[in-house]
Amino acid sequence: MLLKAIILIGGPMKGTRFRPLSLETPKPLFPVAGFPIIHHHVEACAKVKGLKEVILIGFYQPNDSLNRFITQAQLQFKIQIRYLQEYTALGTAGGIYHFRDQILAGTPDYFFIMNADVCGDFPLEDMLEFHRVKPTGTFCTILGTEATRQQSLMYGCIVESKETHEIMHYVEKPETFISTIINCGIYLCSPTIFEPLEVEFKKNLEQNYNSDYLTAPCSEMIRMEQDIFVPLASSGKLYVYQTSKFWSQIKSAGAAIYANRHYLHLYKKSHPERLAKNGPGKPQVIGDVYIHPSAQVDETAVLGPNVTISKNCVLGEGVRVRESVILEGAVLQDHCCILDSIIGWNTQIGNWTRIEGTPNDPNPNKPFAKLEAIPTFTNDGKLNPSITVIGSDVQVPSEVIILNSIVLPNKELSGCYKNQIIL
């Protein structure tokens, strides 16, 4: 059996809720648990027997960080990885139709489609087993999971037939409650999915031909959810496979902390060698902690739980880090304390300084509780409490407190800040 996978990586206009972190690196390459977000996707794909190629589709200009990622991941996972660039944002299905010849080359039996901005313990093999025994002519199986009624409104909502798991009704981000089964943004498709895609493409083409060419939208723009899934519901060609394993979107910086925690937790089983251990001459480690081998961490530092220390970071004496991601090249000087925060690339934190955020995690002790999406601002324009994010190349002086704040790159701070965006 030949399988492929497509990862939808979006482009520079996407990921705005992820600023300032996405100013430095394309969001799909932001590191969680020591590796870029889509490294975890590729790793899950590489485990599936028969999966020979991963195609990244997006509208980023090809760039060094993307090329570096592809080269490294190809070497590590020994599968072919390519980037195909859309000439403009073609939507969540337009790029797939546009690059159909490349996707169908070698006549794959099935292919996965994965949104880049999700994380999880992706049950790809289980989806395959489920999809293969569905009636001939089935187009697609969607990975679904259970959310609360309130959360469900922010996702694609699925009503299934309890006996067959056929999708009977699909509504994208409904205004009122439809179902607690939500679309995880992971699909397994048969090549026949190109039939409804072609119909949609031709319909757009006709409509645009008859409308004003200056204002007509791009004919190739197709949304998988509204244009394909909605009309296909109850046609007998669309199914849902439900998972209760860890899954979340990664839209905000707060979600990156959540993803970090859960991927570290998965390492216990999948990569125990990646988790730091206690021992003489080593920092004290509490719970799950990843330390890049090149990082210099003083033995009196205390790290964890749920901490990632990236490449070339330097952590001085008595440093305390909890529930945080410290990005490449950051320097944490003696006795500083970092809680529920992300510290940007090459940022310097002074002695005895305290950086602290508020996690937007409903229940950190319940391992797979879904993350609540809390808006950045309250209705009266105030910043909602959030994790603290310090952008890249920021200088934070000694003996200050930065609480629930977002600091843009290249700042030199001079005092304490609370609930502020520092531009």
Ligand code: GDD
């Ligand atoms: N190549 C490409 N081109 N990728 C795109 C484009 C595009 O024009 N537009 C979005 N994407 C990528 C994004 O980068 C992201 O990885 C994914 O497609 C989905 O992006 P959104 O369009 O922002 O949708 P969403 O995240 O709000 O909702 C989708 O995902 C949810 C699960 O996380 C929907 O599929 C929902 O139904 C689903 O519940």
